[in-house]
Amino acid sequence: MDEAPQLAAQVRAGRLPPVADRLPKRPYVVPHHWLTPGKYGGELRLVASSTDSAAFREYMYGHSLIRWLNDGMDIGPGLVESWETGDDASEWTFHFRPGLHWSDGAPWTTDDIMFWWKDMVGNDAHPDTPPDETRSGNGALMDLSAPDDVTLVMRFDTPAPLTPFHLARWVNGGIGPTWMAPKHYLKQFHPAYNDQVSKDWASAGGEFELKRNWTVNPDCPTMTGWRLKSYKEGRQVVYERNPYYWCTDPDGRQLPYVDTVTVAAVADPEVMKLQIQEGEYDHVDGYLSGSVTLSDVSSLKQTQDRSALEVLLWDSGDGTGSLFFFNYDYREPTMRALIRNPKFRQALSHAFDRAEAQKAIYFNTGERTTGTYSPKSLDFLADDTAGDVYKQWRDSYVDPDPEQAKAILDEIGVVDSDGDGKRELPDGGKLVIRLDYPAGTSHDHVQKNELLKKDWERIGLETKLNPVPPDAWTVDWDAGELMSTTAWEMGGGIHEILVEPQVLVPLEGFSAWWAPLHANFHAVWNTADAAKLRGTDPYSRTPPSVEPEPGGPIERLWQLYDEAKTEPDAMLRYAKVWEMIKIHVSDGPFFMGAVANFPRVVLAHKDLANVPRRENLRLNGFCGPWSHPNPAVYDPETWYWVNPGAHT
The missing domain is CATH 3.10.105.10 (Dipeptide-binding Protein; Domain 3)
Incomplete structure (x- = not known):
């Protein structure tokens, strides 16, 4: 197993355990056929309309139990390593990867799912409600149990054949249902676990919600490839490599390759376009940015020498325009x-x-x-x-x-x-x-x-x-x-x-x-x-x-x-x-x-490798629905700079 040099230095200094101890017993190996071995290092610069925009969350699939593959034609493992169901699909058993860790190094277990289910969804005062996949065809809530640290069982009173499709969609904990929460960290802010916290959820809930939001609170552990480093409201968000990220490339090297991700907040669409043309960003998803459309393609191509951004066109998969x-x-x-x-x-x-x-x-x-x-x-x-x-x-x-x-x-x-x-x-x-x-x-x-x-x-x-x-x-x-x-x-x-x-x-x-x-x-x-x-x-x-x-x-x-x-x-x-x-x-x-099914505009720096092209993808891309999270389904953690030293 290999890792980023900056993490290896921390291991040598005794501040981190060895990479073999940080990864699960059987890591998720990113399977995309277009990947080439990457280089560690560098910064990735992105843009969103605001610091609380959902756009960047669509870049990280780390909390998802199961994943879309091949433009959504297939479903593959994620945090869940394998699963099975009976003939009538009314009971589902999910087996998680042994040895998963939160970004602060604490063990991840199914207790983190049960904490969400019992103490958040099951708490009438808490805003989380049961997501669609937790109800049967009759509308009755499933019975959810965790027999051990790596096993989860969902039982329904009717067949529930759509369960895996529900679990693959969204980026859980970012846009879709939470599905898990770091109990070891959050219980100190939950009145059921801390007598010092007000029992009145109207008083306690505000701090709890702030603390659980890993996109605002750098102290909140996450399972994503990058963890929050700093948050400047209305201006900029910076993410750094998660040393406990549970995914590797096909050669067994821990991901992500890129050290940091900086997301600038730009509210004015026209200002955003000008900055894009001046080369201030390294990757732009036109749909997520809300600013770049087909009408901008001509000007974007005319400014490629300045921006160093290639114009990629992926299928939207849109049904209407x-x-x-x-x-x-x-x-x-x-x-x-x-x-x-x-x-x-x-x-x-x-x-x-x-x-x-x-x-x-x-x-x-x-x-x-x-x-x-x-x-x-x-x-x-x-x-x-x-x-x-x-x-x-x-x-x-x-x-x-x-x-x-x-x-x-x-x-x-x-x-x-x-x-x-x-x-x-x-x-x-x-x-x-x-x-x-x-x-x-x-x-x-x-x-x-x-x-x-x-x-x-x-x-x-x-x-x-x-x-x-x-x-x-x-x-x-x-x-x-x-x-x-x-x-x-x-x-x-x-x-x-x-x-x-x-x-x-x-x-x-x-x-x-x-x-x-x-x-x-x-x-x-x-x-x-x-x-x-x-x-x-x-x-x-x-x-x-x-x-x-x-x-x-x-x-x-x-x-x-x-x-x-x-x-x-x-x-x-x-x-x-x-x-x-x-x-x-x-x-x-x-x-x-x-x-x-008109094209969507995707912009990628010419030196940023492993960003798939239209011809690499099963259906020429599928970047319309938020619940087929693009670009998360294509694993930006595998993107790398061919010359990392020039992008720090």
């Missing part, structure tokens, strides 16, 4: 009835000239789409039939045909009844389509909205752009006050779509999507509590909620979802998903896309 969807539960009843008429939405989709958006926003890349989840999802790659399902959904209402759109509107009574050149509601009332979006949203969404406005006004529909204060957005959307969402995209959709099904079916916890009040009602659907709500105003309930029309598209989607999520056989599960997609075709579109 900038999308549009109505609020299916819009408060005003006449407009809501029209929104729920699929012919109205189909007419609007046919009126949208996506070719213009593809040229103006996406520079003739990607593929025009009515709107789906990611074309890279496993159920779309399962066989030829699966590919046909995807294409049928993608192409269902994608063809631009203003005359067909007008004919459909005439058919449903959306006509110009007063002769002013603008169509009215079926009852003769004024019809205005409002394109709602958070004020300050990025230019590509605004550009798409302007195209929608132009195309829809061409067929006689009055359309208005409506920027909304961002702070009011969520409350107004959940209350049915906003008519539409126009500044989102289906960023990917994880490979097993039922792990993140909110785009496919309205569910509790995901009210931000196209049927927010239905999503809230799903929490009590088919329970005794549902009867208590009947006869009350849906918009006055807490939270506001609407039950689905019997036999309607949402009820059918819910029924299929309940059947699919507990199906252990993958192909039978996919078949249920495809039935759900048929509802999206026949009764949709519930959301409208523009261009799918």
Whole structure:
């Protein structure tokens, strides 16, 4: 085994144990085929919009039990070395690597998971709630136990075949569920373990949350490749090598190669772009930065001599590009009835000239789409039939045909009844389509909205752009006050779509999507509590909620979802998903896309090795969904400088 020279010096000085004692008995060996043996040393300079931005957390996969591999086509070990389940997938046993350590050298054990589960999730006063993967198909919490220091058992009252997919997503402890916490450090701040801490969680909780946040508190141990060294709010964050990181390269050399990572906070996107062009950063993920898009590629290439940054284009895996969807539960009843008429939405989709958006926003890349989840999802790659399902959904209402759109509107009574050149509601009332979006949203969404406005006004529909204060957005959307969402995209959709099904079916916890009040009602659907709500105003309930029309598209989607999520056989599960997609075709579109799978911009310094290129990756990259954490899935701990001395 080998290690960084700076760590070897600490071993010689007696400040660290030997590397063999710091690594687990069987370290995780990074498996990527494009790797070359690296050199230790140097600094990596990154940029984010703020010091509390989630962007940098997407660089480190260290807390994850299981990992995505091959652009999410496969799942492999992480902290968990192996696992098994029975035929019905209702019980899962996970075996962790013996000899894991936190970054301060303390042993990691399954007790750190049970501490999170019992003393944080199980504490009603604590903000952590049970993540999706801890509930069965009936919504009941799993039984979680740790028979020993390296074994974890999850038992469900129904089959739970999606469990490994849930555990692979996100960067746990950074963006997704925590799943573990350093008990040896945090118990001193927890009232259940320290009598000196106030029993009132309102008093004790603030300090506990600060202490557990390893992205702000340098004293908090972590399992990531780099640990926090210093935090200057609003300015800069510095990470240093974790001497106990549990991963090695294929030659058995402990990772990471790079000594330190410095993340600068730059709030102004234009300032960030100028600094990028001047070579102030070594790696930039355009999606995470929120600033670099395809429109910047030309200027970035023109400044390559100064910046030394190569422009890499990876597939986004995106299913929509900038999308549009109505609020299916819009408060005003006449407009809501029209929104729920699929012919109205189909007419609007046919009126949208996506070719213009593809040229103006996406520079003739990607593929025009009515709107789906990611074309890279496993159920779309399962066989030829699966590919046909995807294409049928993608192409269902994608063809631009203003005359067909007008004919459909005439058919449903959306006509110009007063002769002013603008169509009215079926009852003769004024019809205005409002394109709602958070004020300050990025230019590509605004550009798409302007195209929608132009195309829809061409067929006689009055359309208005409506920027909304961002702070009011969520409350107004959940209350049915906003008519539409126009500044989102289906960023990917994880490979097993039922792990993140909110785009496919309205569910509790995901009210931000196209049927927010239905999503809230799903929490009590088919329970005794549902009867208590009947006869009350849906918009006055807490939270506001609407039950689905019997036999309607949402009820059918819910029924299929309940059947699919507990199906252990993958192909039978996919078949249920495809039935759900048929509802999206026949009764949709519930959301409208523009261009799918366009490229994302990735910038990497020409001297930074082991950053994969498009051709190295199984699906040409997959950097849309946050839950397929990019670049963490490609292990930045393996990146190295070909000339480390020039980057210190």
